[in-house]
Amino acid sequence: MSPFAPIDPILEKGYNVRLLADDFEGLINAWTARSEKFRSTANSSLNCQYDEGEKNKLDLFRSGKPNAPLYVFVHGGYWQGGDKAFYSFIAEPFVKSGIDVAIIGYQLCPESSMTGIVNQIRTALIWLWKNSREYAISKDRINISGHSAGGHITGMVLATDWQQISSDLPKNLVKTGIPISGLYQLEPLRKTSIAEALGLDDAETMALSPHFLEPITTAPILVILGEAETPAFHWQTDQFIEKWKLNEALVEYHSEPGADHFEVIERLAREDTQIFDRIKRWIL
Numbered sequence: 001m002s003p004f005a006p007i008d009p010i011l012e013k014g015y016n017v018r019l020l021a022d023d024f025e026g027l028i029n030a031w032t033a034r035s036e037k038f039r040s041t042a043n044s045s046l047n048c049q050y051d052e053g054e055k056n057k058l059d060l061f062r063s064g065k066p067n068a069p070l071y072v073f074v075h076g077g078y079w080q081g082g083d084k085a086f087y088s089f090i091a092e093p094f095v096k097s098g099i100d101v102a103i104i105g106y107q108l109c110p111e112s113s114m115t116g117i118v119n120q121i122r123t124a125l126i127w128l129w130k131n132s133r134e135y136a137i138s139k140d141r142i143n144i145s146g147h148s149a150g151g152h153i154t155g156m157v158l159a160t161d162w163q164q165i166s167s168d169l170p171k172n173l174v175k176t177g178i179p180i181s182g183l184y185q186l187e188p189l190r191k192t193s194i195a196e197a198l199g200l201d202d203a204e205t206m207a208l209s210p211h212f213l214e215p216i217t218t219a220p221i222l223v224i225l226g227e228a229e230t231p232a233f234h235w236q237t238d239q240f241i242e243k244w245k246l247n248e249a250l251v252e253y254h255s256e257p258g259a260d261h262f263e264v265i266e267r268l269a270r271e272d273t274q275i276f277d278r279i280k281r282w283i284l
Helices: 007-016 024-039 088-096 113-128 148-156 187-191 191-196 200-208 231-246 262-269 274-283
Strands: 042-051 056-060 070-072 102-105 143-147 176-180 221-226 250-255
Touching: 007 187, 007 231, 024 200, 042 148, 056 088, 056 113, 056 221, 070 088, 070 113, 088 102, 088 221, 102 113, 113 143, 113 148, 113 200, 143 148, 143 274, 148 176, 148 221, 176 274, 187 191, 221 231, 221 274, 250 262, 250 274, 262 274
Parallel strands: 070 102, 070 143, 143 176, 176 221, 221 250
Antiparallel strands: 042 056, 056 102
């Protein structure tokens, strides 16, 4: 299939969820303001350079608890938008609960390929593991999570053979995986406007679809989806869980009641929600 297939209006509606948001720009502005406020007082190390690219930086937020677990979050934006600076606010309830947080930035499409993005996140995780002592974080309690495109990347991380990258890395570099509203089969996206910046060919579409890969890690996986997500996202999640359970992965599922694609992020940043409580208990 050509990377520029005709747009399917049903798939466009199912996957281009920004079209369903009442005021997406206003939402991002609100998240940015909340994040700036949190960063102004947080115990943090900001813009840690984990690779050479301009956006290859991560932000660390510490709870102050010795040997705290580390919740690593990868933002969404269909691999072509978004910025780590929008999402600092989600770290606040985690650090209050004794969990350190890392939020990873990455070079976006089309400047980077999707294969390049996945490798950037792998590099960031290796950097966290190797620099844990300097930054006072635990390398033995790394948990990978992400939303939307970040959920896809989380799936790719769970299918990573770390010892093939470097023999000194542990097989289970990440201890748990928590994909949120993820995309696990990329083929349907090639018939949407999202695909134009991604440049996916047939081979990359298959190689970067976690659904078709096997979990290399034995880490338990908590798959999360908002109850009010589109049927396309429900299909993605259902198919992924079914396939990875066949591969003997330890998978559990949480449906966040009444939450759509963006509300699930709002609730992630609140201590009084089911999604936050489930993730906190999963990590701790």
